[in-house]
Amino acid sequence: MAKSCCKQTKKITSIGGSALIEGIMMRGPKRTTVCVRTGEKEIYSEDISINTLASKCKLFKLPFFRGIAGLVDSMRLSYKSLMLSADKAIEAGEIEEEEPSKFEKWIDEKFGDKLVKILMVFASILGVALAVGLFFFLPSFLFDLSANFVPVFKGEGETAVFWKSVFEGVLKIVLFLLYIVVCSQMTEMKRVFMYHGAEHKTIFCYESDEELTVENVKKQSRFHPRCGTSFMVLMLIVGIVIGLFIPVAPFGIGFLRPVIKILLLPLTCGIGYELIKICGKHDNALTRIIAAPGLWAQRITTKEPDDKMIEVAIEAIKAVIPEDGSDIVSK
Template sequence: MGEEVFKLDKNKKIHRTSIGGQAVIEGVMMRGPKGIAIAVRTPDGSITIDKKPVQSLSMKYKILKAPILRGIVAFFESMIVGVKSLMFSAEFYELEGEEEEQPSKFDKFLEKLFGDKLQDVLIYFSVITALLFGIGLFILLPTVVVGFIRKLVENHIVANIAEGVLRISIFLTYIILISRMKDIQRVFQYHGAEHKTIHCYERNEELTIENVRKYTTLHPRCGTSFLLIVMVVSIVMFSFISWQNIWIRLISRLLLLPLVAGISYEVIKFAGRSEHPVTCLISKPGMMLQKFTTREPDDSQIEVAIEALKNVLPENREDDK
């Protein structure tokens, strides 16, 4: 964690939680052990809360709570929840200052085809599209690029390292570029508010703007850190696969991706629950990367994050483990 947190709380017992969240358009989504809450600052200045119970496959099938498997499930479910949260927050702003448009013929066709299920179809389509984009850009593209120069590199270990370095370079470039976008910077402020609020709760302080404000915007369980760990784990795992036919290599990448996600989940979960020097070292690169994906929030944004967190708090601390 950030050094400022240790200085502020070195004598306080830290309460480890499984509470996480995500910044959305003018708001924050928080997910606790039993519920999800989205708090959005609407155009009129008020805060709207949407609460839902957690519905996870791991609750229905206990086998999915096993290490690695739980990470695979959490990865895909977090994407679905994230898209739903973004769509909910967007509803308050997409019609602001615009006249309502009549549905096109294609929109009417989709409504007729899917009926009440259209919203779910759009959500899953968005998740699949995002997955394909991410896999194509960060996983497959580096493999293809290095494949072109494979004849110049005889050692397959060197080729694997080159692929890994290119993968991380693309990822870091992508993060840095989007962090410069004005609209994204405001979302990153809410991202910072989310982290600050969780820090405050984990240190058993009352959730007030004054208490939350003093904490760092960096958190070891952040999704940004998770993605960076995915990159590192993929380098290690893929290095054991020799360079063969490019298509075999691409397919192997796709088949191993769920396992990579599962292992990465276990790594970040472990790192987020310990302050051992080794785990702090593991968390350090991801924490540094969060300097691009978080910004210092203002008090109104902190207020939104507090409202989101309050609406997912368990009835007692023992439930939140």
């Protein structure tokens, strides 16, 4: 009998998913399905697909490289799923669409979809720039500033490198946790986090070989070791370790340290992905230690779902379970 890091199961599946606006996306080895609650007794289902990086280049099937591809493909699928769920939820009246202002109507009449696409690109660039600034340059800057007051932070030796890596890593984790705590206070995000819990509990029910019913799903754990939250936390921790091998000021230029860390993101991502896969397959003291920070963070990003949410999760997972058992990783 195989085990996962947080509860005993009879099998481990490769099926995963993500919470959406009033819905869930489940991804299996052969199908990816989005299910959205559109009424008291109605659930809208639609299959979606993308051309994965692994299908375009065999390099992305290899260990470490597959982690980079997996992250990029997951982000693309999640964005596509999120847009679909938002549209269906608005159509069904599950979420309210604000009445556009006169200015917004004028903009739409004059520029239409072209401006929307431009704004989406601009918003994406701004979002990436903000994330890079907050998670790479700000921690490095604050450490250098603190070095004026903390003697152990001064210099460029091994001690300074150690403390800078720890300082940067801890600050990144604090910023990440603060961000999701703030998000969790929003009414809409609370429901998304409840759907997130429904997704995890349904996968656990399937892995436990129990019939997929609301009652069976409700008794499962909402904390899963292969969650995206765990992956993000692992990447932040791996980043601390990688930072130990980067000088405080490479070639005498302090600005280069965060730049090098950005360039090493594919390595960080690859290592984090492999660790998540190991935690998903094995249950021992080491994997429990590795998985623990991510599982703790899931106490923020997952909430107990209601029966209607569980019904959506059940329909989503049933749609992607292959008949030939190709999703089973181990038993």
